[in-house]
Amino acid sequence: DPTPVVFPTVPLADNRPPALANARLAKAELPCFEKLAIEADIQGTWQNPFAPEQVTLDAQVTAPDGTTLVIPGFFMQDYATMRGNTAELERQGEPRWLVRFAASQPGPHRVQLVLRNAGREIRSPELAFTALPARDPRGFLRVSRRNPRYLQFDDGTRSEEHTSEL
Numbered sequence: 793d794p795t796p797v798v799f800p801t802v803p804l805a806d807n808r809p810p811a812l813a814n815a816r817l818a819k820a821e822l823p824c825f826e827k828l829a830i831e832a833d834i835q836g837t838w839q840n841p842f843a844p845e846q847v848t849l850d851a852q853v854t855a856p857d858g859t860t861l862v863i864p865g866f867f868m869q870d871y872a873t874m875r876g877n878t879a880e881l882e883r884q885g886e887p888r889w890l891v892r893f894a895a896s897q898p899g900p901h902r903v904q905l906v907l908r909n910a911g912r913e914i915r916s917p918e919l920a921f922t923a924l925p926a927r928d929p930r931g932f933l934r935v936s937r938r939n940p941r942y943l944q945f946d947d948g949t950r951s952e953e954h955t956s957e958l
Contacts, residue, residue, distance in 0.1 A: 802869045810836040810909040812849075815916035817903065824898055824926040830865075830891040834915060836909035837886050841867035845938075847909040851891040856899030856923075863889040865905070895923035896931065896946075 811834070818829035838846040865895035869887045874880040875945050895901055901923055905916040931946025945952045 800871075800881060802883065802887055804867075804887075805839045806836055806841070806843055808835040808837065810907060810912045810914055812905060812907040812914045812916055815905050815919055817921050819921065821922040821924055822895075823924045824852075824895050825928065825932060826894060827920065828895070829891050830893060830903060830905065830919070832889060832905050832907075836907065836908060838909065841887075847896045848889065848907070849889045850906045850908075851893060852904045852906060853893055853895075854902040855895065856901065857897060863891050863893050865889050893918050894932070895921075898925050900925050909956040 803878070813833045815830070815832040818831070822828055831851070834849060836847055841847055851863045851865060852860055853863060866889070867887060868890055870884040871881040873885050874882050876883075891905070899922065902920050903918045903919040903921070905919075907914045930949055933943050933945055936942040936944040936950070938944075942950055
Protein backbone atom coordinates (compact mmCIF):
# COMPACT_ATOMS: atom_id res chain seq x y z
CA ASP A 793 0.00 0.00 0.00
CA PRO A 794 1.83 3.16 -1.16
CA THR A 795 2.03 6.08 1.22
CA PRO A 796 0.11 9.08 -0.13
CA VAL A 797 2.15 12.26 -0.58
CA VAL A 798 0.62 15.70 -0.16
CA PHE A 799 2.45 18.75 -1.53
CA PRO A 800 1.34 22.19 -0.33
CA THR A 801 1.21 24.94 -2.93
CA VAL A 802 3.86 27.65 -2.93
CA PRO A 803 3.15 31.13 -4.27
CA LEU A 804 5.49 31.71 -7.22
CA ALA A 805 4.35 34.97 -8.82
CA ASP A 806 5.34 38.38 -7.49
CA ASN A 807 4.01 41.71 -8.78
CA ARG A 808 5.96 44.29 -6.79
CA PRO A 809 8.69 46.70 -7.88
CA PRO A 810 12.13 45.01 -7.99
CA ALA A 811 14.05 45.33 -4.71
CA LEU A 812 16.99 43.63 -3.01
CA ALA A 813 17.47 44.23 0.72
CA ASN A 814 19.08 42.73 3.80
CA ALA A 815 21.84 40.78 2.00
CA ARG A 816 23.52 38.48 4.50
CA LEU A 817 25.99 35.62 4.88
CA ALA A 818 25.26 32.61 7.09
CA LYS A 819 28.84 32.76 8.45
CA ALA A 820 31.69 35.29 8.55
CA GLU A 821 34.30 32.55 8.25
CA LEU A 822 34.36 28.88 7.34
CA PRO A 823 36.87 26.34 6.01
CA CYS A 824 37.51 26.01 2.28
CA PHE A 825 35.27 23.50 0.46
CA GLU A 826 32.44 23.93 2.99
CA LYS A 827 29.05 25.37 1.98
CA LEU A 828 28.21 29.01 2.64
CA ALA A 829 24.62 30.26 2.33
CA ILE A 830 24.09 33.79 1.01
CA GLU A 831 20.58 35.26 1.30
CA ALA A 832 18.68 38.47 0.70
CA ASP A 833 15.11 39.70 0.81
CA ILE A 834 14.04 39.84 -2.85
CA GLN A 835 10.89 41.12 -4.47
CA GLY A 836 10.04 41.92 -8.07
CA THR A 837 7.78 41.29 -11.02
CA TRP A 838 7.66 37.71 -12.29
CA GLN A 839 5.21 34.89 -12.88
CA ASN A 840 7.81 32.13 -12.59
CA PRO A 841 10.91 32.60 -10.38
CA PHE A 842 12.56 29.65 -12.18
CA ALA A 843 12.49 31.45 -15.56
CA PRO A 844 15.80 33.34 -15.99
CA GLU A 845 14.30 35.61 -18.65
CA GLN A 846 11.97 36.93 -15.89
CA VAL A 847 14.30 37.12 -12.86
CA THR A 848 17.82 36.13 -11.79
CA LEU A 849 19.83 36.48 -8.60
CA ASP A 850 23.58 35.97 -8.89
CA ALA A 851 26.42 36.28 -6.41
CA GLN A 852 29.63 37.81 -7.73
CA VAL A 853 32.33 36.32 -5.51
CA THR A 854 35.85 37.76 -5.66
CA ALA A 855 38.51 35.38 -4.34
CA PRO A 856 41.80 36.43 -2.68
CA ASP A 857 43.69 36.09 -6.00
CA GLY A 858 41.30 38.57 -7.68
CA THR A 859 39.32 35.96 -9.64
CA THR A 860 35.61 36.75 -9.79
CA LEU A 861 33.08 33.92 -10.03
CA VAL A 862 29.39 34.34 -10.84
CA ILE A 863 27.29 31.89 -8.84
CA PRO A 864 23.59 31.59 -9.76
CA GLY A 865 21.04 31.83 -6.99
CA PHE A 866 17.76 29.97 -6.76
CA PHE A 867 14.23 30.31 -5.38
CA MET A 868 13.39 27.79 -2.67
CA GLN A 869 10.94 26.74 0.00
CA ASP A 870 11.84 24.85 3.18
CA TYR A 871 9.57 21.97 4.25
CA ALA A 872 9.13 19.63 7.20
CA THR A 873 7.67 16.13 6.94
CA MET A 874 4.50 15.62 8.92
CA ARG A 875 3.76 12.57 11.07
CA GLY A 876 1.26 9.82 10.51
CA ASN A 877 0.57 7.50 7.59
CA THR A 878 0.68 10.36 5.10
CA ALA A 879 3.94 11.75 3.78
CA GLU A 880 2.58 15.26 4.05
CA LEU A 881 4.93 18.20 3.73
CA GLU A 882 4.39 21.38 5.69
CA ARG A 883 5.85 24.67 4.53
CA GLN A 884 8.41 26.16 6.89
CA GLY A 885 8.59 29.93 6.60
CA GLU A 886 8.21 31.87 3.38
CA PRO A 887 9.74 31.09 -0.01
CA ARG A 888 13.15 32.74 -0.39
CA TRP A 889 16.12 33.31 -2.63
CA LEU A 890 19.46 31.69 -1.80
CA VAL A 891 22.96 31.30 -3.22
CA ARG A 892 25.27 28.51 -2.06
CA PHE A 893 29.04 28.77 -2.48
CA ALA A 894 32.12 26.84 -1.37
CA ALA A 895 35.48 28.64 -1.53
CA SER A 896 38.52 26.82 -2.85
CA GLN A 897 41.10 29.46 -1.80
CA PRO A 898 41.81 30.44 1.79
CA GLY A 899 41.69 34.14 2.61
CA PRO A 900 39.32 37.10 2.39
CA HIS A 901 36.48 36.94 -0.16
CA ARG A 902 34.09 39.67 -1.28
CA VAL A 903 30.49 39.00 -2.34
CA GLN A 904 27.94 41.17 -4.09
CA LEU A 905 24.44 40.00 -4.98
CA VAL A 906 22.98 41.12 -8.31
CA LEU A 907 19.21 41.01 -8.96
CA ARG A 908 18.05 41.34 -12.57
CA ASN A 909 14.31 41.86 -12.99
CA ALA A 910 11.90 43.97 -15.04
CA GLY A 911 14.73 45.56 -17.02
CA ARG A 912 16.57 46.65 -13.88
CA GLU A 913 19.78 45.54 -12.22
CA ILE A 914 20.04 46.03 -8.46
CA ARG A 915 23.25 45.35 -6.52
CA SER A 916 23.61 44.68 -2.81
CA PRO A 917 26.25 46.32 -0.66
CA GLU A 918 29.45 44.30 -0.70
CA LEU A 919 29.70 41.53 1.90
CA ALA A 920 32.86 39.80 3.10
CA PHE A 921 33.84 36.45 4.56
CA THR A 922 37.09 34.65 5.26
CA ALA A 923 37.80 31.17 3.97
CA LEU A 924 39.99 29.30 6.44
CA PRO A 925 42.38 26.49 5.48
CA ALA A 926 40.45 23.35 4.54
CA ARG A 927 39.80 20.63 7.09
CA ASP A 928 40.32 18.16 4.24
CA PRO A 929 42.87 19.59 1.77
CA ARG A 930 42.05 17.12 -1.03
CA GLY A 931 39.58 19.58 -2.61
CA PHE A 932 36.20 18.96 -4.18
CA LEU A 933 34.98 15.43 -4.96
CA ARG A 934 34.26 15.06 -8.69
CA VAL A 935 33.83 12.42 -11.38
CA SER A 936 37.30 11.09 -12.22
CA ARG A 937 38.82 12.41 -15.46
CA ARG A 938 40.76 9.15 -15.88
CA ASN A 939 37.81 6.83 -15.30
CA PRO A 940 34.27 8.25 -15.10
CA ARG A 941 33.13 5.18 -13.15
CA TYR A 942 34.98 6.55 -10.13
CA LEU A 943 35.04 9.68 -8.04
CA GLN A 944 38.22 11.53 -7.15
CA PHE A 945 39.26 14.64 -5.30
CA ASP A 946 40.85 17.66 -6.99
CA ASP A 947 44.30 16.49 -5.85
CA GLY A 948 43.82 13.22 -7.79
CA THR A 949 43.24 10.92 -4.81
CA ARG A 950 40.24 8.63 -4.82
CA SER A 951 37.78 8.50 -2.01
CA GLU A 952 37.66 4.98 -0.59
CA GLU A 953 34.39 5.89 1.03
CA HIS A 954 32.79 6.60 -2.35
CA THR A 955 34.60 4.17 -4.67
CA SER A 956 33.82 1.14 -2.49
CA GLU A 957 30.13 1.59 -3.37
CA LEU A 958 30.74 1.41 -7.14
